[in-house]
Amino acid sequence: MAFFKRTAHAPLEYSKSLWMRGWVALVMLFLYIPLFVLMAFSFNDSKRNVVWRGFTTKYYGIAWENAQLWDAMMNSLTIAFFATIFSLIIGSMAAVMLWRFRFPFKSAVDGTMSLPIIVPEICLGVAFLVFFSWIGWPSGLVWPINLGAIIIAHITFCFPFVTMVVRARLASFNREQEEAAKDLGASEWQAFRDVLVPHIKPALVSGALLAFTLSLDDFVITFFTSTPGTDTFPVLVYSLVKRGVTPDVNAASTILILLTVLLTAVALKLQGAKALADTH
């Protein structure tokens, strides 16, 4: 195997040293073995995640029929969809505001807006629990309006990430481009649309991906803001893990993992791995 072939290497080719390769291989195994085991067990012909009893795809059928799973998935995706759209709008507005203008208490506003990134999830979750119970947010509304509270909570912790990504991109914007556009006859709005927006487009894409994943991923804040009927996929899996998982959840998880792989691949195609890594 070429991976472990020992050749003379230049001093900076650290990745060619054997122990480095072994280390990376071990870390990758550590990261991936659990996921592969989970995916393998989704094809296991047994009710328990313990011994391999033969190959079956029947749990994918069962997952397909499982209304609870479907509801949770639909809830998760709906929440993530709306949270992403609104985070993108609010986040980019905040980024442009902080980048473009000088106004009183700017550093205080800047700091406050990035607080949701730093404040522990549990504290934010608790705050929403208190908030929604205090204003008496009604429960038992029609779908998807009943998801409103969760969507609001998700927007609050997602949009600062969008702001961060967009602002980083704005920092590299050359104002002379905007001036050139105006010099060529563009109005303020046209210059914004034709020069600034195309420049921040990659940041909007990675911001949207980030917001979508964060929302889909969130358990704690959702846990504190969910009412009966609004369980998301993570909340469902959580209660199942506590009570005992059925193999169809493995099947659903496998599908979600594959979906993540697909999304990441799309993101990579759009952005390149390095740009994606830099946004974190």
Added chain:
Amino acid sequence: MTQNSDPIIQIRGVTKNYGKVTAVDNVSLDIRAGEFFVLLGPSGCGKTTLLRMIAGFEVPTEGQIWIDGQDMSRVPPNKRPVNMVFQSYAVFPHMSVADNVAYGMKIAGVDRAEREERVRAALDLVKLGGFDARMPDQMSGGQRQRVALARSLVMRPKVLLLDEPLSALDAKLRAQMQFELSDLQDQVGITFVTVTHDQDEALSMASRVAVINKGEVSQLATPSDLYEYPANRFVADFVGSVNIFEGKLTVDEKDKAVVDCPQIGKIYMDHGVTGPHEGAVWAAIRPEKITLHKPGLGKAVAAAAKDAPEGHNFARGTIKGMSYLGDITLFEIALESGAIMRVSRPNLSRTDQEDFTWDDKVSMHWNSASPVVLLG
């Protein structure tokens, strides 16, 4: 220059491949102790790769490099008796100037008193005395380069390697540093090996130059030999400016040769061609070695010079372009064949520039000692 003939670096059949790309192709050369050796070539020719292999940052695919009589194949860069000045200078940004210069000595275990003494001497040498406590980001590019120089020189290496040492400096500073580097090399007596793509830099500093093209040594010679006796078209063209015409060798004797070039006529030279040749050869003439005349006069001058047979070393054309550079004026002259001849003419008096102008018909002449024959 303190120079003797012992090679300090011997490069033996060194090849470096990156996948399918060959960066350095079977290079063998000796660098003598005490010389100022320059590797000259266009970007991507493999000269930097060669330098980095001497320093130990790249491993040759084939061949060996010997430094001071020792095979370096298994010696890592931190154990080699050479030091390098990087193109980006690579001055450690988190250390003061003195700490930068003392870094190598600390590792070598030089005691404190000696270290301080040598740091001071090295900084004085590069004219940075009193800058000890400065941080690199408070210094200009030229000063940072001096820090890098001092940091390497203080190690008293057998060979100092310099990667494009002047490329990041502005034109004036570059000219000054060219002199200072030569001076410095004289003072410390260390062998310098420099990589550059700038021919002026190479010609002005080097005791010998290796011109590298596509990973191979195109010619290894002193600066003046490189300019006056280029070995091939690549060297003739890369070092300085030149007119090259393809032709056939019609006469080749011990003390004369004639190349018949369809584009310009017969070129006569006062030396025979050495080396094997068949088919086409090329005649090369430098622009400053051609004299311009008013139409009709050139032939008479050529005849009067009597160093070539009638009808040789003479051409006619029309001025199609000129640029006045102050000390000289450059002319581009369309020959009757349509080929372009470049001629430079010194402005010996203030009115000289008025002698010729666009679309003037001119004739040209050169001496038989001016052209060279190129076989490759």
Added chain:
Amino acid sequence: MAEQDWKQQKRPFAAVSTLPLLWTLLFFLLPMGFVWFYSFGRNAGLTEIDIVGTLDNYKRATEWLYLGIFLKSLAVAALVTLICLIVGFPVAMAITFVSEKWRPWLLLGIMLPFWTNLLIRTYALMIVLGQQGYANQGLEALWSGASWLKTLIGLQPLSTWEPAPLLYNNFAVVLGLVYVHLPFMVLPLYSALDRLDKSLIEASLDLGAGHFRTLMKIIVPLAAPGIIAGVMITLIPALGAYLTPDLMGGTDSQMIANVIERQFKRANDWPFGAALSFLLIYAMFILIAMQGLRKKPGGDAR
């Protein structure tokens, strides 16, 4: 960059600032404000809470029992961060210096878990660590192998294999947190190392330093901003971790977030939970302030 005064362009400023400012005020500051007020309140009846301005909640929160959990959470988070740093640094180095062809794949390898659902990852790890999971099977194989080796050289075989308790204890919590947070550490480290001028490392080697010395004297000091970023990005969420200790921990491995959750969901002591929440937030602020302090003296080190 020339910023514009908002007064000169009131309309564009209002267009971009109204929504973010309003949202932050209404859906962030207001909820946080409620919690803050509650932390000075007292339970009055089942759902009523009187804001009486008492400090009792904070007093109770600093009792030894809760302080202990706090310190333990901090210790666990610090341990997790340290392990992530030690495990992650060589990986970040490998990604930085690997050939262009391999780099995207390694990055992808680190990023995929990062994008994969946290709950699924935790649950997957739990399958592997279970009593009869593959981790235990692997250990058992090692155990019997060692036992066989001992008999081979004429010693008593090892005692029979007892499945190692890999789940529902403190070990599981640390392992789970490392598993979840490792990508968070690697990515900023890689970012910092990638920005490092490689010729600085070469210069150090050229001047006679070995690889270890170069690492300690050149790479680590210059990558310090990235290392600190990685530490913060791991330490802060690890300190406030709820899910991993809840699912993978035992009865003695609850962390501060689990205590807070209990006050709100089960014990129904909101004022006390609010006080604990704010103590946790203050702890974060102190950590971030410490990072800010460290930056200043080394401000010229960049």
